Amino acid sequence: MTDLPGVLQLTPMNPEFNEDPHKLLDRLRNECPVRRDDMAGLFLLTRHGDVRGVLSDTSMWRSPERAEEAAVVTRAILGSRPEGLKVDEDEERSGILLMDEPDHMRIREPFAKALYKRVAKSKPKVTQVVREWLDGIGDAKTFDVMDKFALRVPVDVIARLLGVDNARLPEFREWSEGSILGLNPFRTPEQTEFYVKSRNALSAYMRELMNARRKQPEDDITSDMVILQAEGAQLTDGEISTNLQGLLIGGNLTTTDLIGNAIWLFLKNPDQLAKLKADPSLINGAVEEVLRYESPVDITGRIAPRDMEVGGCPMKQSQSMFLSLRGANRDPEAFPDPHKFDIARKDAPHVAFGGGLHLCIGSPLARLEAQVALLAFFERYPNVRLADPGMKPKWRTLPFFRGLEELVVAV
Numbered sequence: 001m002t003d004l005p006g007v008l009q010l011t012p013m014n015p016e017f018n019e020d021p022h023k024l025l026d027r028l029r030n031e032c033p034v035r036r037d038d039m040a041g042l043f044l045l046t047r048h049g050d051v052r053g054v055l056s057d058t059s060m061w062r063s064p065e066r067a068e069e070a071a072v073v074t075r076a077i078l079g080s081r082p083e084g085l086k087v088d089e090d091e092e093r094s095g096i097l098l099m100d101e102p103d104h105m106r107i108r109e110p111f112a113k114a115l116y117k118r119v120a121k122s123k124p125k126v127t128q129v130v131r132e133w134l135d136g137i138g139d140a141k142t143f144d145v146m147d148k149f150a151l152r153v154p155v156d157v158i159a160r161l162l163g164v165d166n167a168r169l170p171e172f173r174e175w176s177e178g179s180i181l182g183l184n185p186f187r188t189p190e191q192t193e194f195y196v197k198s199r200n201a202l203s204a205y206m207r208e209l210m211n212a213r214r215k216q217p218e219d220d221i222t223s224d225m226v227i228l229q230a231e232g233a234q235l236t237d238g239e240i241s242t243n244l245q246g247l248l249i250g251g252n253l254t255t256t257d258l259i260g261n262a263i264w265l266f267l268k269n270p271d272q273l274a275k276l277k278a279d280p281s282l283i284n285g286a287v288e289e290v291l292r293y294e295s296p297v298d299i300t301g302r303i304a305p306r307d308m309e310v311g312g313c314p315m316k317q318s319q320s321m322f323l324s325l326r327g328a329n330r331d332p333e334a335f336p337d338p339h340k341f342d343i344a345r346k347d348a349p350h351v352a353f354g355g356g357l358h359l360c361i362g363s364p365l366a367r368l369e370a371q372v373a374l375l376a377f378f379e380r381y382p383n384v385r386l387a388d389p390g391m392k393p394k395w396r397t398l399p400f401f402r403g404l405e406e407l408v409v410a411v
């Protein structure tokens with residue numbers, strides 16, 4: 001059991017994991033489903049039942065500050081602010097992803113209320129963005145789907161929901177590209193510089209947009225949030241600004257990867273693509289199966305709020321858990337024939353969006369974007385295929401995310 005992988009081997013920096021994460025995850029689930037990784041200071045959970053149980057336990061903690069000192073990987077996030085990054089006092093630790101109650105729900109509820117309402121009526125906007133990028137591909141006979149399509153759609157959709165002025169869209173796209181580098185702990189000094197510049201510009205622009213919408217509300221979520229604040233929602237400007245940016249940072253690369261992973265999977269599984277084309281009403285289940293089979297996010301975390309037992313394993317208060325969403329999504333106990341990509345799968349309660357109090361707030365938007373993007377892409381390119389039929393996928397090496405570096409197709 002001693003040679004079982006720890007969390008550092010479960011990142012794409014490990015070529016074996018990068019090529020096929022499931023060899024290692026299956027081994028862990030079979031041999032030690034709640035594994036203590038002493039070096040990282042955490043427990044690694046890979047069974048679907050355990051992961052779901054922890055996610056839905058609303059007493060669990062999330063904030064890394066509450067983790068024990070030994071939880072070095074979990075706590076690393078606390079000391080990792082690069083030089084030059086401007087964070088106002090009221091923005092400090094104000095993102096809901098790593099926050100606990102009661103503040104988490106105080107902020108999340110008005111955001112969720114505004115976002116869900118917007119998403120419910122945003123299909124025409126999403127369709128328009130998808131169409132514009134497909135039109136932009138023009139007559140090209142081969143192209144990289146990531147660069148020309150999957151990377152482009154989510155940032156433009158979020159920009160429109162936030163209300164970014166058209167004239168600022170090119171800058172916004174650049175800030176978005178730079179902000180994503182914040183997710184990469186292995187960035188070069190040049191990338192850090194680009195990251196800091198982008199985040200500072202994005203924060204300043206968000207404040208500018210909020211002030212403009214206070215004077216003159218428009219049809220966007222930035223207006224919704226400042227109006228909710230004026231009507232009495234207990235939110236500071238810093239909390240609004242940080243969490244509006246969180247919609248971009250949390251939703252951008254993840255949705256890009258959902259679209260990219262989906263196109264890759266359909267090209268590798270022509271029988272499943274034929275099924276979808278024959279009956280486009282299967283699209284909802286198809287997107288759920290992509291989320292299960294090739295989840296864009298590897299893990300999420302929780303912290304034990306008291307001494308307790310998880311999956312038969314004793315845990316002390318403040319010990320940290322990494323929940324392998326990818327491992328849980330291929331657990332044979334939850335999904336018959338888990339390594340088969342099957343868009344007609346029934347009762348497949350995947351955990352790609354986490355769960356419980358922190359369930360991904362952007363899941364309805366990610367689903368909508370993927371559904372619209374996939375149907376439109378395969379309709380536009382009925383004969384699309386891999387440019388090189390023997391192509392080996394190049395997975396990005398960003399820890400805890402899984403998506404393609406490039407995906408070159410012929411049409």
Ligand code: HEM
Nearest residue numbers: 096097247250251254255258300353354355358360362366
């Ligand atoms: C396929 C696309 C996406 C995936 C796989 C994904 C995955 C996740 C996961 C795993 C979590 C953590 C949940 C937990 O700990 O229980 C999360 C949280 C979050 N996501 Fe997403 N996400 C996606 C798209 C989006 C989009 C489009 C947005 C914004 C519009 C977004 C915004 C957020 C936010 C703000 C949180 C924090 C929620 C909280 O802690 O209360 N995500 N997401």
